[in-house]
Amino acid sequence: MSLEAIQFDRSHRDNISVRVLDQLLLPYTTKYVPIYTIDDGYTVINTMQVRGAPAIAIVGALAVLMEIQLLQNDGFAKTQTFYDFSSFDLIRSALSQRLDFLLSSRPTAVNLSNALCEIRALLAQSGDLAAFGNGVYDFVCRLIDEDLSNNVKMGDNGAAFLLDALQQEGFDKDFAVLTICNTGSLATSGYGTALGVVRSLWNDSLAKSQASGDGSVKKRKLNQGRAKMVRVYPLETRPYNQGARLTAYELVHDKIPATLIPDSSIAYRIATSPVPIKAAFVGADRIVRNGDTANKIGTYQLALVCKHFGIKFFVTAPKTTIDSKTETGAGIVVEERKPNEFKHVSGTLIDIQTGSPRVDDKGKPVSASVGVAPSEIDVWNPAFDITPHELIDGIVTEDGVFTKNVNGGFDLSNLFA
Numbered sequence: 001m002s003l004e005a006i007q008f009d010r011s012h013r014d015n016i017s018v019r020v021l022d023q024l025l026l027p028y029t030t031k032y033v034p035i036y037t038i039d040d041g042y043t044v045i046n047t048m049q050v051r052g053a054p055a056i057a058i059v060g061a062l063a064v065l066m067e068i069q070l071l072q073n074d075g076f077a078k079t080q081t082f083y084d085f086s087s088f089d090l091i092r093s094a095l096s097q098r099l100d101f102l103l104s105s106r107p108t109a110v111n112l113s114n115a116l117c118e119i120r121a122l123l124a125q126s127g128d129l130a131a132f133g134n135g136v137y138d139f140v141c142r143l144i145d146e147d148l149s150n151n152v153k154m155g156d157n158g159a160a161f162l163l164d165a166l167q168q169e170g171f172d173k174d175f176a177v178l179t180i181c182n183t184g185s186l187a188t189s190g191y192g193t194a195l196g197v198v199r200s201l202w203n204d205s206l207a208k209s210q211a212s213g214d215g216s217v218k219k220r221k222l223n224q225g226r227a228k229m230v231r232v233y234p235l236e237t238r239p240y241n242q243g244a245r246l247t248a249y250e251l252v253h254d255k256i257p258a259t260l261i262p263d264s265s266i267a268y269r270i271a272t273s274p275v276p277i278k279a280a281f282v283g284a285d286r287i288v289r290n291g292d293t294a295n296k297i298g299t300y301q302l303a304l305v306c307k308h309f310g311i312k313f314f315v316t317a318p319k320t321t322i323d324s325k326t327e328t329g330a331g332i333v334v335e336e337r338k339p340n341e342f343k344h345v346s347g348t349l350i351d352i353q354t355g356s357p358r359v360d361d362k363g364k365p366v367s368a369s370v371g372v373a374p375s376e377i378d379v380w381n382p383a384f385d386i387t388p389h390e391l392i393d394g395i396v397t398e399d400g401v402f403t404k405n406v407n408g409g410f411d412l413s414n415l416f417a
């Protein structure tokens with residue numbers, strides 16, 4: 001069973017519930033946080049309890065749906081003070097402010113903005129709360145279902161593209177790939193973006209080795225070549241070491257052979273890897289019109305090192321991550337995180353003797369923060385960087401893999417439709 005970042009019970013349309021996995025507590029503690037309102041959605045997104053551009057958009061949309069459900073409850077409507085129920089126009093204007101507030105939770109990933117834009121259009125065209133609720137419900141169900149099916153398509157597209165390229169260059173051996181950030185099931189509605197490509201490559205390797213899996217994912221050969229991915233190197237990835245905390249956790253959970261490496265070791269790992277590293281797959285928080293890509297801090301340097309070694313560098317993202325309004329990376333706002341997220345390290349206390357988590361008297365792992373830098377030091381802690389399109393060899397989407405034209409530019413206009 002794959003990991004689930006978001007639990008959305010839609011079995012009863014009039015009584016839905018939403019819970020999100022608190023990713024700050026992983027990998028030792030599994031705790032789901034209920035979402036009832038837009039404020040709850042804002043908090044889990046802003047504090048990074050939920051992470052990943054697609055997952056953030058889904059949780060944002062679900063928070064709006066939950067708030068509408070609450071507003072339709074007479075008891076709540078009578079006690080709250082923010083909304084004025086005397087007309088739907090007044091409710092609409094309050095809701096519009098609530099959407100602005102929700103959008104301010106994380107600025108860089110475009111998926112949340114794209115989703116809230118669609119919700120705004122529904123709000124404008126709805127005649128009452130019930131119609132708006134139905135519209136948002138249909139929208140969010142579609143968003144979740146399409147995200148999952150697109151991720152599987154992207155995974156296979158990226159994996160098949162690399163395997164075909166390797167076959168064309170006559171490479172028929174075992175290989176490894178690099179990845180950064182948190183791009184798997186925990187960051188999406190399932191399967192993942194860049195980690196989805198890794199998953200598809202691993203399924204292909206299993207099929208080529210005729211190994212039997214657990215049957216939950218159909219293993220299929222993606223081409224007739226003999227090259228097989230045998231290992232992935234996830235980077236530790238800041239902020240909050242999400243590669244170590246989340247990607248490594250997911251790779252262990254899914255039994256995909258992986259070696260976690262420090263962000264600062266990329267060049268040395270490539271130079272000394274026991275199996276050749278043939279590609280890097282990364283996700284995206286925003287891809288603008290010329291292909292410049294915002295992604296987790298460290299992605300730019302990964303692309304530069306890959307360029308140095310002649311290793312193919314692919315961005316993997318669904319069309320919901322495309323920003324068709326911004327021309328170049330210079331127009332992207334890069335979020336900066338609080339200094340203390342860098343100066344302190346939080347996690348589960350580990351018993352130094354046994355290496356096991358320390359538990360309280362109820363058997364629950366104990367969390368703690370420790371300082372790792374002088375409290376007075378000035379800090380710059382960007383969450384993202386922008387990789388110029390010149391360093392990107394291909395953009396993997398659900399529609400296929402986009403490569404550059406003879407002039408070295410991406411033509412992404414088909415994605416803007």
Ligand SMILES: CSC[C@@H](O)[C@H](O)C(=O)COP(=O)(O)O
Pocket residue numbers: 048050051052053054056109181182183184187188193194242282283284285295296383
């Ligand atoms: C799921 S692909 C997108 C990722 O590569 C991306 O950096 C991302 O969304 C990570 O989210 P974050 O919430 O900033 O940790």
